[in-house]
Amino acid sequence: MGFGRKVTIYLADGVPSGIRHVEIANWSGQAIACPRSRLNELHQWPEAQRPGVYFLLEKQTAETGDKAYIGESENVVNRLGQQDRKQDFWNEVIVFTSKDENLTKAHIKFLESRLAxxxxxxxxxKIENGNTPTESTLPRADKDSMEEFIQNLRIALGTLGHRVLEPVKAPTATVIDESPKLSQFEFSFSIRGLNARGQQTDDGFVLFEGSDISRKTSKSMPGKTAAIREKWIADGTIVPDGDRFRLTKDSVLSSSSYAAVLVAGTSRSGPQSWIDEHGRSLKSIEELLLDEA
Structure with a gap:
C-alpha cells in the first residue's frame, strides 16, 4: 500500500495560473511551473538557472491529443529562451532542478532519456521529441538515485495537472485488500457479438486496447460520443476490423457510459452495462464499496 506525501506549492503571485514552485518533503529536487507568457520572469529565479530537465506542455483538455517536449540543459532558463523561438505548440513549461549541486550533465541526460x-x-x-534521447552511462548507485528522483518528479508533475508519465491503465490486484479501490476491478461488456474490457480509474473510464467498437450507430447516440468516435476514426485510435472497429490502444473516457455507448453505438448506462468476472455490475460494486467505507 502506498503512503502519503507532503507536497508544498508556492504561488508566487498568489494565483494558481502564475508561476508556481513545488517541493516535496525529503526530496532534494524542485519544480517550477511557468506560463509561456511569463517566461521572461524565470530569469529572476535562481532555481531555474541550474542543470535540469524541462517539459514544454500544451495544457491538458478533455479527450484531445495534447503535446509535450522533454529537454535538458545545464542552465535551463537560457535553453528555454531558444525553445521559445523553435517550438510553437506549448503554453506552459515545468522545470525540474535540484536544490543542491549534485545534478551533473550525465545525470540530466539520463533523466531526459528516461522521461522521454x-x-x-x-x-x-504526443511527445514532440524527434527521437528518444540517448541514455547516458551512470554508476549503478547514481542510476538508482535518478530513478528515485523520477518518482518524486512524477508526483510533482501530476500535482501540477500533467499526468504525462502516468500509464492510462491502473494496476489491478489479484487479491483485493481490506480497503479495495474501484480501480482494482476489471470489467467487460458484450452486446450483439461485440466484446470490450475496461476499468474505472481516477482519470475516468479506461477502454482497453483490443475492445470492439460498433460500426453502426443509432440516433440515440449522444453527440459528444459521436464526436469522440469520429476523432478516433480520424487519428487511428480505432481501425476497421471486419464488421466492426477495433481499439488500437488503451483510451480514457470521462465516464463508463461514454465507453459503453461507443462500444454499442447506441445510448447505454455504463454503470449497469459493465460487469466484473463475478457478474457484478460497476454500479453494484460502487455501492458495495460505499457501504463498506
Whole structure:
C-alpha cells in the first residue's frame, strides 16, 4: 500500500495560473511551473538557472491529443529562451532542478532519456521529441538515485495537472485488500457479438486496447460520443476490423457510459452495462464499496 506525501506549492503571485514552485518533503529536487507568457520572469529565479530537465506542455483538455517536449540543459532558463523561438505548440513549461549541486550533465541526460521513454510508453501526450534521447552511462548507485528522483518528479508533475508519465491503465490486484479501490476491478461488456474490457480509474473510464467498437450507430447516440468516435476514426485510435472497429490502444473516457455507448453505438448506462468476472455490475460494486467505507 502506498503512503502519503507532503507536497508544498508556492504561488508566487498568489494565483494558481502564475508561476508556481513545488517541493516535496525529503526530496532534494524542485519544480517550477511557468506560463509561456511569463517566461521572461524565470530569469529572476535562481532555481531555474541550474542543470535540469524541462517539459514544454500544451495544457491538458478533455479527450484531445495534447503535446509535450522533454529537454535538458545545464542552465535551463537560457535553453528555454531558444525553445521559445523553435517550438510553437506549448503554453506552459515545468522545470525540474535540484536544490543542491549534485545534478551533473550525465545525470540530466539520463533523466531526459528516461522521461522521454516513460512518456512515450504512457501514451497520454504526443511527445514532440524527434527521437528518444540517448541514455547516458551512470554508476549503478547514481542510476538508482535518478530513478528515485523520477518518482518524486512524477508526483510533482501530476500535482501540477500533467499526468504525462502516468500509464492510462491502473494496476489491478489479484487479491483485493481490506480497503479495495474501484480501480482494482476489471470489467467487460458484450452486446450483439461485440466484446470490450475496461476499468474505472481516477482519470475516468479506461477502454482497453483490443475492445470492439460498433460500426453502426443509432440516433440515440449522444453527440459528444459521436464526436469522440469520429476523432478516433480520424487519428487511428480505432481501425476497421471486419464488421466492426477495433481499439488500437488503451483510451480514457470521462465516464463508463461514454465507453459503453461507443462500444454499442447506441445510448447505454455504463454503470449497469459493465460487469466484473463475478457478474457484478460497476454500479453494484460502487455501492458495495460505499457501504463498506
Amino acid at each position: 521513454a516513460i512518456s512515450i510508453e504512457a501514451d497520454r501526450y
